Amino acid sequence: MRKIIDTVIETVIFICAILSIIFVVLIFGFLFKEGFAFFKDFGITKFITGKFWNPSSNPALFGILPLIVGSTLVTVGACVIAVPIGVMTALYISEIAPKGIRDILKSLVELMAAIPSVVIGFVGMITLVPFVRIFFNIPTGLTAFSGSIMLAFMAMPTIVTISEDAIRSVPWHYKEGAFALGATKWQTIRRIVLKAAMPGIIAAIMLGIGRVIGETMAVMMITGNAAHIPDSIFEPVRTMTATIAAEMGETVRGDMHYKALFAIGLVLFVITFIVNFIADLFLGKSKNK
Amino acid sequence: MSKISVKNFNLYYTNFHALKNININIKEKRITAMIGPSGCGKSTLLRSINRINDTIEGAHTSGEINISGKNIYDTEMDVDVLRRNVGMVFQRPNPFPISIYENVAFGLKVNRIASNKSVIDETVEKSLKAVLLWDDIKDKLRKSALDLTLERQQRLCIARVIAVAPYIILLDEPCSSLDPVATRRIEELMIQLKDEYTIVMVTHNMQQAARISYDTAFMLLGELIEFEKTEKIFTNPSRKETEDYVTGRFG
Ligand SMILES: Nc1ncnc2c1ncn2[C@@H]1O[C@H](COP(=O)(O)OP(=O)(O)OP(=O)(O)O)[C@@H](O)[C@H]1O
Ligand SMILES: [Mg+2]
Numbered sequence: 300m301r302k303i304i305d306t307v308i309e310t311v312i313f314i315c316a317i318l319s320i321i322f323v324v325l326i327f328g329f330l331f332k333e334g335f336a337f338f339k340d341f342g343i344t345k346f347i348t349g350k351f352w353n354p355s356s357n358p359a360l361f362g363i364l365p366l367i368v369g370s371t372l373v374t375v376g377a378c379v380i381a382v383p384i385g386v387m388t389a390l391y392i393s394e395i396a397p398k399g400i401r402d403i404l405k406s407l408v409e410l411m412a413a414i415p416s417v418v419i420g421f422v423g424m425i426t427l428v429p430f431v432r433i434f435f436n437i438p439t440g441l442t443a444f445s446g447s448i449m450l451a452f453m454a455m456p457t458i459v460t461i462s463e464d465a466i467r468s469v470p471w472h473y474k475e476g477a478f479a480l481g482a483t484k485w486q487t488i489r490r491i492v493l494k495a496a497m498p499g500i501i502a503a504i505m506l507g508i509g510r511v512i513g514e515t516m517a518v519m520m521i522t523g524n525a526a527h528i529p530d531s532i533f534e535p536v537r538t539m540t541a542t543i544a545a546e547m548g549e550t551v552r553g554d555m556h557y558k559a560l561f562a563i564g565l566v567l568f569v570i571t572f573i574v575n576f577i578a579d580l581f582l583g584k585s586k587n588k
Numbered sequence: 589m590s591k592i593s594v595k596n597f598n599l600y601y602t603n604f605h606a607l608k609n610i611n612i613n614i615k616e617k618r619i620t621a622m623i624g625p626s627g628c629g630k631s632t633l634l635r636s637i638n639r640i641n642d643t644i645e646g647a648h649t650s651g652e653i654n655i656s657g658k659n660i661y662d663t664e665m666d667v668d669v670l671r672r673n674v675g676m677v678f679q680r681p682n683p684f685p686i687s688i689y690e691n692v693a694f695g696l697k698v699n700r701i702a703s704n705k706s707v708i709d710e711t712v713e714k715s716l717k718a719v720l721l722w723d724d725i726k727d728k729l730r731k732s733a734l735d736l737t738l739e740r741q742q743r744l745c746i747a748r749v750i751a752v753a754p755y756i757i758l759l760d761e762p763c764s765s766l767d768p769v770a771t772r773r774i775e776e777l778m779i780q781l782k783d784e785y786t787i788v789m790v791t792h793n794m795q796q797a798a799r800i801s802y803d804t805a806f807m808l809l810g811e812l813i814e815f816e817k818t819e820k821i822f823t824n825p826s827r828k829e830t831e832d833y834v835t836g837r838f839g
Contacts, residue, residue, distance in 0.1 A: 472678065
């Protein structure tokens with residue numbers, strides 16, 4: 300009897316695993332099929348380097364350079380904000396904070412990770428956006444800058460949690476060795492702990508970036524969605540993800556515009572894949588040390 | 589002349605009384621060995637001499653440890669300066685996960701002993717020569733220290749200590765992760781170093797204590813049982829417990 304139960308459970312688990320693999324393959328297949336069809340019709344260079352995105356003009360323009368610039372700008376901005384704050388927070392939690400504060404901070408960070416991105420977008424829209432408009436005295440607060448700040452909030456939990464892990468797993472005997480040579484606590488952190496934890500911290504940053512690039516809801520609500528190449532971060536931009544989400548409903552299945560959105564998805568997939576791959580590379584490096 | 593003088597020294601790990609009223613005078617420019625069964629407090633006493641035990645939560649002390657006449661447990665003692673002057677080599681070689689060169693330069697940089705590149709280069713070379721490592725690795729200074737063999741890692745850790753010019757070197761079972769050949773070579777190194785440094789060494793290996801130390805301290809359950817010339821400890825100890833231990837009746 301117990302043998303039978305075992306076999307049944309094993310089979311169920313096996314089927315689940317196979318199913319999830321099949322789904323992933325199907326999604327890829329679909330993405331590649333539609334995306335490549337578009338590349339063939341429209342031309343990949345024209346697609347990636349085209350400066351204008353205007354699917355409803357005649358002829359329709361499918362240049363995603365403004366979208367790539369939009370995504371890059373918002374993402375880089377988010378990193379510039381989230382990386383220093385995130386890594387410092389991780390350092391504070393793992394090396395400096397007394398136990399009580401450490402526990403509170405850790406739960407706060409976990410709580411932060413649990414906030415749905417629509418909520419972050421919504422709160423950002425009614426608080427941050429007007430603030431940015433008034434503070435910088437610009438026509439609209441729906442800018443790449445506002446998007447970066449909101450995305451930084453979303454990347455922070457990932458960066459803090461994984462960096463903290465990496466910092467905490469730096470062996471005690473490294474620190475002891477540094478103290479024994481007359482190093483102060485801060486010198487030890489800066490010269491030894493951070494160096495030893497660096498692969499893990501880089502992985503944390505990459506995973507944080509991965510999360511931000513794929514983010515859709517909040518950026519759609521906050522960045523203004525203007526598909527043009529901006530002159531500064533204080534102008535509206537539109538990201539690749541927001542474009543797909545906003546326009547998928549307007550397309551006719553199988554037409555050029557529809558396929559173009561899949562092609563954007565493909566580009567996005569390639570970018571996220573590379574980022575995650577780099578993260579894995581560093582994560583592996585920090586584990587087998 | 590005594591360099592380190594421990595007076596009525598007690599150490600507690602939270603409530604556990606690990607060192608009980610220790611009194612000992614360690615001579616300058618000699619090798620002093622500390623022996624005793626596992627858990628008797630050898631490492632704890634050694635680690636009290638550079639106050640690295642301060643980093644352990646719950647550790648507190650009473651009594652004095654005087655180095656060159658100054659009580660290192662005085663409130664105005666600068667612990668970082670103390671640790672620069674009293675170097676320590678650990679049981680398991682613990683080079684930092686950075687280059688060989690940076691390992692040796694670390695102490696110079698954090699203590700602001702030298703900032704000039706050529707001075708640092710010179711000290712790195714001198715220190716690595718002192719531990720007889722220079723000729724073997726002078727072309728590999730930029731390589732990670734973790735790629736060295738254990739013996740070389742331990743030599744590097746000694747070089748790292750020598751680089752900041754301490755006057756005391758504490759070694760906690762420095763050979764316990766090394767093979768017998770490497771052990772003999774590190775011992776020879778210590779014999780050379782004792783002309784310039786006061787060396788205190790914890791060891792489990794009684795032959796090692798007999799071979800290289802001048803004085804030997806025997807500890808048991810947190811107490812210092814006997815402290816004498818090494819020869820006397822091993823041939824004619826005054827205390828029964830010492831005799832039982834060195835003749836191998838327990839331990
Ligand atoms: N961090 C600590 N917290 C609590 N107790 C400790 C701590 N370190 C050591 N002890 C205890 O203090 C006593 C002395 O330990 P110590 O490491 O000094 O012994 P030792 O003579 O060096 O032993 P060994 O030969 O095994 O290295 C032991 O009973 C040990 O359990
Ligand atoms: Mg010990």
